[in-house]
Amino acid sequence: MDEYSLQMHEVCMTLFKLMWANLGVDPEKLCSIYQDGTQGIRMNYYPPCQQADKVIGQTSHSDAIGLTLLVQVNDVQGLQIKKTNTWVPIKPIPGEIIINIGDIMESNGEYRSIEHRAVVDFHKERLPITAFHGTNFTAKVGPVADLVKEIGEQ
Numbered sequence: 001m002d003e004y005s006l007q008m009h010e011v012c013m014t015l016f017k018l019m020w021a022n023l024g025v026d027p028e029k030l031c032s033i034y035q036d037g038t039q040g041i042r043m044n045y046y047p048p049c050q051q052a053d054k055v056i057g058q059t060s061h062s063d064a065i066g067l068t069l070l071v072q073v074n075d076v077q078g079l080q081i082k083k084t085n086t087w088v089p090i091k092p093i094p095g096e097i098i099i100n101i102g103d104i105m106e107s108n109g110e111y112r113s114i115e116h117r118a119v120v121d122f123h124k125e126r127l128p129i130t131a132f133h134g135t136n137f138t139a140k141v142g143p144v145a146d147l148v149k150e151i152g153e154q
């Protein structure tokens, strides 16, 4: 479990740096807010339900962190994201990690914190493992100064 947490953190830091570089921000400037950052690992279990069309596994929300890395133990579909007011199912691919952008990484429309939910299956159980990555407790979170523009500025 320790090794899993560590590896997930490493993947996450690599993604943060690539995402910041893509925005034109020096990754080294922001790295410190995730130094000894919070990490929560949640193992969800959604049992099959004969009334799957009448219940919800997890209601609509966005994750209040930087990035969420989600790995599924089996290939049952359940995660959905909201795109132009429509719920779009996310098909799990064995061995791949689903990355959810959280509220802290929302940035000038370039990256959007995604609204999502989980539905349940009529016949099969579903087991996703989610790793949430947030800043450390001393970090000040707010708009990145380098990205703040005047109205009309390109």
Ligand SMILES: O=C(O)CCC(=O)C(=O)O
Pocket: 042, 044, 058, 063, 070, 078, 079, 116, 117, 118, 128, 130
């Ligand atoms: O079960 C899922 O696929 C989604 C889990 C989730 O969104 C969460 O735990 O925040």
Ligand SMILES: [Fe+2]
Pocket: 061, 062, 063, 116
């Ligand atoms: Fe979530």
